Amino acid sequence: MTSLPLCCSALDDSWPWRQPLPDLQLIALNFDTTALQDGDFLRCGIDAPPSVQRAVAKRKTEYLAGRLCAREALFRSLGITACPGTGEDRAPLWPRDCVGSITHSHGWAAAVVGRRTHYAGLGLDVEQIMPDARALKLAHQILTANEQDRFAGQMANTPGEFLTLAFSLKESLFKALYPLTRQRFYFEHAELVDTNPDGSSRLRLLTDLSTDWCSDRELDAHFTNRNGRVLSLVAVEA
Structure with a gap:
């Protein structure tokens, strides 16, 4: 359907995450x-x-x-x-x-x-994996104190990849929730609870955005690492 200019490649509709999401x-x-x-x-x-x-x-x-x-x-x-x-x-x-x-x-x-x-909100984000040295400098801006303790092993072994993942997941969370709440929030207002080898993860709000989206509410997220990029998705079911 789409007419593409010379600056764009052919369209790709492949699903990059391990977990299929319907519709x-x-x-x-x-x-x-x-x-x-x-x-x-x-x-x-x-x-x-x-x-x-x-x-x-x-x-x-x-x-x-x-x-x-x-x-x-x-x-x-x-x-x-x-x-x-x-x-x-x-x-x-x-x-x-x-x-x-x-x-x-x-x-x-x-x-x-x-x-x-089917869905109340969607958040999609892609990030180029940052160098380890840059990740170590930015860690205190992107991770909460609890996250720094919880994921100390990942930050010691693969700081660039892990911090890029945390950054991308929080960006996806913001993109999914901002249209629902019209409230801006920042890295310190959400935390990564866990990540799994299958590309699933869990995020927790640390601030009240609305009566429906309160502190301590958790959401599922999905991520994958492809060609040096982290691609994350938060899908809020209706």
């Missing part, structure tokens, strides 16, 4: 920020907000690639041909009957979409 559609592609051409947005039928129109080629290509993934995911899962717009808070504006999330990093973009009757 979700993931679409991904690779993109090249140096191959963006004048008129690509117009040819693809994608409207860019003023902030993107004024941006450098990297930001423009990221936005275009992410919206192309989102539009294809909407079409395949719900038969919707529209593309999500952008709100004043820069979050995607999804059609009424669905929820979704978009992510991009280092030449790769993806979007996941589901029906609102």
Whole structure:
């Protein structure tokens, strides 16, 4: 369905996590920020907000690639041909009957979409695994004191991979809950409870966001490590 510009690769609809989640559609592609051409947005039928129109080629290509993934995911899962717009808070504006999330990093973009009757919120995030030295410097900003104790072994053995995982999971949690609560929260307001070899994990809120989303509430999450990237997903069931 989607017409792709030269800066974008073919679409990939493979499911990257070990755990299947019903009624979700993931679409991904690779993109090249140096191959963006004048008129690509117009040819693809994608409207860019003023902030993107004024941006450098990297930001423009990221936005275009992410919206192309989102539009294809909407079409395949719900038969919707529209593309999500952008709100004043820069979050995607999804059609009424669905929820979704978009992510991009280092030449790769993806979007996941589901029906609102099945999912209340979705959070998708991809991160390039950071160097160990950088991870050790950032650990106190991303991990709570409890997390530093709980995952001391992982931080000693694979600090870059583990801290990237914690960062990505918390980003996915924010993306899933912000549309439901309209409350911003930060790394210290959630903690990683556990991670498992099968790519499943558990997150716990450490702050009250709303009457439904209170401190100590826990959610499942999923992650995978592919080609030096961590890809995480939080899916809040309806």
